[in-house]
Amino acid sequence: MQRVGFFVVSLALAACLAAASKAATTVPTDIQQPGTQPGEVAPLERPDQCDNCHADSNKGVELANEWRGSMMAHASRDPLFWATMAIAEQDFDGSGDLCLRCHTTAGWMDDRSTPTDGSALTSADADGVECHFCHAMTNPDGSEHAGVMNGDFVAHDGGSPAKGYLGSGMASLLASDDKAGPYAYPTDADPPHGAVGSSFHRSVDFCGSCHDVSNPAVGDLAHNGGALDGAPPVAQSGGLGGPVAGKAAFNNFPHSYGVVERTFSEYKSGALVETLVSEYATLPADLQAGAILEARNAALLAGQNGDYADGTPRYYSCQTCHMQPRVGKGAKQNGAPVRDDLPTHDMTGGSYWIPSAVTYLDSVGKLRLGGGMNATQLDTLAAGALRAEHQLDIAASLSIGKYPTTVVVTNLTGHKLISGYPEGRRMWLEVSWYDDQDTLLRVDGEYGPLVDGNDQPIEVIDPATSQPVQVHSILDLDAPNTKIYQAKPGMTQQWANQLIGLS
Numbered sequence: 001m002q003r004v005g006f007f008v009v010s011l012a013l014a015a016c017l018a019a020a021s022k023a024a025t026t027v028p029t030d031i032q033q034p035g036t037q038p039g040e041v042a043p044l045e046r047p048d049q050c051d052n053c054h055a056d057s058n059k060g061v062e063l064a065n066e067w068r069g070s071m072m073a074h075a076s077r078d079p080l081f082w083a084t085m086a087i088a089e090q091d092f093d094g095s096g097d098l099c100l101r102c103h104t105t106a107g108w109m110d111d112r113s114t115p116t117d118g119s120a121l122t123s124a125d126a127d128g129v130e131c132h133f134c135h136a137m138t139n140p141d142g143s144e145h146a147g148v149m150n151g152d153f154v155a156h157d158g159g160s161p162a163k164g165y166l167g168s169g170m171a172s173l174l175a176s177d178d179k180a181g182p183y184a185y186p187t188d189a190d191p192p193h194g195a196v197g198s199s200f201h202r203s204v205d206f207c208g209s210c211h212d213v214s215n216p217a218v219g220d221l222a223h224n225g226g227a228l229d230g231a232p233p234v235a236q237s238g239g240l241g242g243p244v245a246g247k248a249a250f251n252n253f254p255h256s257y258g259v260v261e262r263t264f265s266e267y268k269s270g271a272l273v274e275t276l277v278s279e280y281a282t283l284p285a286d287l288q289a290g291a292i293l294e295a296r297n298a299a300l301l302a303g304q305n306g307d308y309a310d311g312t313p314r315y316y317s318c319q320t321c322h323m324q325p326r327v328g329k330g331a332k333q334n335g336a337p338v339r340d341d342l343p344t345h346d347m348t349g350g351s352y353w354i355p356s357a358v359t360y361l362d363s364v365g366k367l368r369l370g371g372g373m374n375a376t377q378l379d380t381l382a383a384g385a386l387r388a389e390h391q392l393d394i395a396a397s398l399s400i401g402k403y404p405t406t407v408v409v410t411n412l413t414g415h416k417l418i419s420g421y422p423e424g425r426r427m428w429l430e431v432s433w434y435d436d437q438d439t440l441l442r443v444d445g446e447y448g449p450l451v452d453g454n455d456q457p458i459e460v461i462d463p464a465t466s467q468p469v470q471v472h473s474i475l476d477l478d479a480p481n482t483k484i485y486q487a488k489p490g491m492t493q494q495w496a497n498q499l500i501g502l503s
């Protein structure tokens with residue numbers, strides 16, 4: 001079994017030691033973005049208002065509790081988030097508003113993101129990315145349902161057909177309190193609340209709304225708008241302040257400026273985005289494994305060769321891997337149908353240790369928005385951490401050669417491995433060392449010098465120079481010229497099939 005994991009560096013600590021931020025009370029236009037603005041729709045319903053029908057373990061209805069175990073439900077409990085947000089606020093007064101938009105959706109929509117250090121948020125805002133926010137989202141290109149976008153705050157390019165600005169948390173929310181979701185009504189069982197069928201919810205563009213993060217201030221103020229080399233120029237005002245209409249976030253697609261996180265763009269530039277689950281057999285053999293295989297098996301449950309139960313073609317979308325379909329009921333009502341493509345709401349990624357950090361901080365009363373998490377929250381969070389370990393197990397495969405040789409790491413995710421928050425994450429290969437009797441000397445999960453079973457240093461010779469080298473038993477995949485050294489004669493080196501990520 002392969003395994004990838006993440007550890008933390010001193011980033012959080014550094015941020016905790018930093019001085020308090022200034023906290024703007026008005027969001028600078030350099031940070032504002034189009035889409036539905038705070039206070040423009042009625043306060044969103046909170047997750048516990050969905051529980052009554054969307055969580056009932058006795059009836060096998062797990063949807064709301066699956067969500068509770070996902071990192072998105074803890075995006076505003078995450079201590080790493082608060083630590084880095086404090087730094088962002090120091091770098092640019094008011095930038096916290098950008099962070100809070102995605103990390104506490106209800107707090108932002110209900111206008112509690114100023115002061116921009118989050119000090120007006122309440123303990124109820126700790127639930128991160130909430131149900132109703134996702135289920136009020138419409139395609140910002142306006143092609144399916146009209147969302148609330150007033151004046152200059154239209155999040156598309158104005159073309160015909162319009163192309164939506166997907167990224168940076170720009171969302172266009174329904175004006176009503178209807179819930180937008182994948183199913184059409186009333187042909188299906190009627191929910192006791194307004195519901196509108198939304199193909200956007202099966203689209204990767206939906207997830208792209210938040211999983212490309214761009215920095216609007218860099219986009220508008222940096223000399224090249226923070227575009228990648230060779231990319232077209234960014235339309236920007238080039239000066240602090242001034243009306244939103246001239247700002248980069250109002251005149252460019254988010255993927256084109258101020259690169260921060262690019263999971264969605266990474267995915268869009270790969271081939272999986274165009275691959276139907278039903279075309280699984282056409283994938284290269286080394287990709288028919290791990291996460292790709294697991295998602296396919298889940299999709300087959302609907303009995304449509306990988307497509308949705310209603311026959312809609314299913315691609316290797318974010319949802320296919322991160323909201324794997326299963327058979328079950330989405331709501332506890334007797335009339336609610338058993339669905340063969342019920343989207344699991346666990347949205348598991350690689351975050352396996354932040355859950356323990358959150359649990360610990362809760363136990364000592366140090367969560368930023370207040371603690372007091374209940375048993376269900378703690379249990380679901382612990383279950384989420386276990387799911388993350390499994391997700392890491394299936395994220396890559398290693399083809400193992402004889403030493404000293406190459407190891408091929410095959411990425412079985414839909415995006416880069418590692419994706420997302422890149423500055424804080426690295427990936428490591430873990431090595432097992434054996435002697436010539438095939439006795440395991442040591443499997444290293446820690447970064448440190450190589451020692452034998454008696455904790456004595458092992459001398460390793462670089463075959464190129466015949467000189468002894470200091471070898472750390474974990475190879476840093478990011479390091480230039482990663483070399484695999486031949487160990488002392490008489491010792492063989494084998495690969496433990498293990499990957500370790502480090503962040």
Ligand code: HEC
Nearest residue numbers: 045049050053131179181182183191195196197330331333
């Ligand atoms: C009184 C019970 C009840 C409550 C409370 C409730 N729902 Fe529902 N909801 C249902 C039922 C029943 C369905 C139909 C399930 C199905 O068709 O699989 C449903 C369906 C949905 C759908 C699917 C819509 C579609 O078109 O695909 C979404 C999304 C949804 N609910 C979101 C929510 C959210 C978010 C909340 C909390 C803010 C909530 N619901 C509160 C009972 C409820």
Ligand code: HEC
Nearest residue numbers: 047050054064067129130131134181182201202319330343
């Ligand atoms: C990150 C965004 C996101 C969040 C948060 C989220 N959902 Fe969903 N939900 C989706 C998407 C996307 C789908 C459709 C996925 C698919 O069909 O592949 C969906 C589908 C559903 C459905 C349809 C299933 C059915 O049988 O009707 C219901 C109900 C639902 N969600 C309720 C909820 C509730 C309740 C919560 C909070 C406890 C919640 N969702 C949180 C994105 C979200």
Ligand code: HEC
Nearest residue numbers: 071072075078102103129207210318322347348349350351
């Ligand atoms: C409203 C913005 C928003 C939307 C929409 C959204 N996400 Fe997220 N997502 C977040 C934030 C914020 C985090 C970071 C949570 C954290 O680790 O603090 C996150 C984290 C994640 C993670 C990482 C969890 C981990 O273990 O590191 C996964 C996986 C994920 N989202 C999948 C999805 C998928 C799939 C969709 C579309 C169905 C989606 N997200 C839609 C905001 C969003």
Ligand code: HEC
Nearest residue numbers: 207211264267291317318321349350395413414418419420
């Ligand atoms: C083929 C399956 C697959 C597809 C498609 C896929 N992912 Fe992932 N994703 C994974 C696996 C496996 C992991 C765990 C490895 C990891 O954490 O890097 C992961 C990790 C993540 C993480 C955590 C970041 C990280 O590296 O820890 C986020 C966020 C995420 N995915 C979001 C998305 C979004 C958004 C999409 C669509 C644009 C998507 N994923 C498409 C399988 C997939």
Ligand code: HEC
Nearest residue numbers: 080081084085088098099102168169210211213419420421
């Ligand atoms: C467009 C939505 C969006 C905005 C705006 C945003 N984030 Fe995030 N953030 C995400 C998503 C999505 C992830 C998950 C990516 C992943 O897991 O790799 C994330 C992950 C993180 C993480 C990693 C959390 C962990 O536990 O690994 C940190 C730290 C973070 N964000 C800080 C910030 C700060 C600080 C800001 C403001 C400067 C900010 N974010 C603005 C969406 C956003």
